[in-house]
Amino acid sequence: MTGRPGPAVLPPPLRAWLGLIAAPATLVVVVLGVLYAGHSEPGRVDRWIIQPTADSVRPPWRRVALATDFLGEPAGAAMLVVAAMAGCLLLRRPRAAVLVVAGVGMSVGTTKLLKPLVGRTIHGAGNLSYPSGHTAFLTALALVVALLATGRLGLGRTAGTSLVLAAALVAGGAMGWAQVALSAHYPTDVLGGWCTALAVIPATAWLIDRMADLLADRLVDRMADAGRRERR
Template identity: 35%
Template structure:
């Protein structure tokens, strides 16, 4: 009996050690993949069934009631840097910089996450074909489909890539705070301008986070970013 108890304690200790060593990855699977996928699926089901989400119009009208020239200029600028003026140039610069630094795995991660997110957004928009909100005439009108928000998805993907690459370093928390603030402002700008429903933005955030976390888990399942590659494995992506 004492031998069995000792063996059981040894097995539990080994299990606890495995869990401690992989706690971060397990948390990323849950918070970065499973929860966002669940949220996206719930929103997508409502959109597919042409169901009206009670918070969509209500939040847009609440924001419109607070519109003014100063906020118009501010959110129009944020919306531009959330895509053509900011996110896309930074996407390209980040991937090129990682390639020039010969950080092959990090470069593959960033390129796969960023390019894949853009392609997924285009495909999803074409599938759901949701029309843009038409509660008022926007100062920055859009003509493409609405679900999910490309600005929200692109900014979230870039933010998640940068946070995950920065996480092993000491600047993780400032980077995380800046990424959350940037992503939140970009999403809010799309609502303020009246070109997306809140459900579009939430779906874009969820899809961008789930895709990026999934790519990260595939490419960094054995080692963290910036770690030296094992001897003989330097040529692997």
């Protein structure tokens, strides 16, 4: 009896690689935050990519951008989270269900904590922009789903890491494009949100596995003690 209540949400072959990715992602979030602290205009990199204060998309692509943006709004985000949790529970992956709530919540919560600290704005003083919470949300959710798929499929280090990064890139790229296209964020805000999810999700997944294992070990020890007492 191993005492593990379920498969690890962070597959062992991926732990080292995702940890190595989380470190530079954290550095990017910090560096960009310092560089653009207190700014209210796009930086040189932002201008090189696109002028984010101009309405850059027209129908039908504007409708696509609005639909993508809705996924990061409270109603859309709630639907995605509930659907992801239901899928995890149906697949009997309780740790993944916890990660959906804790990991996504921590990712979005981190962006909300950073925004007033950095103080970067867009379209006026009341619109804090760095880092993008919408981008962090969809990237974090995609990372959780990819980790679940990696564990279910039994993928190795290379294939699993590739799947996780591809999912993060597609989800973050889609939401990031929508945010910039709708003039809601600067491109560097999007990068900050994407890196926030890359930094938070692996750490949260490791913590969930660690806590679940410790609780399971304590439960096994108590059951063993109870068995010894009964035999006496």
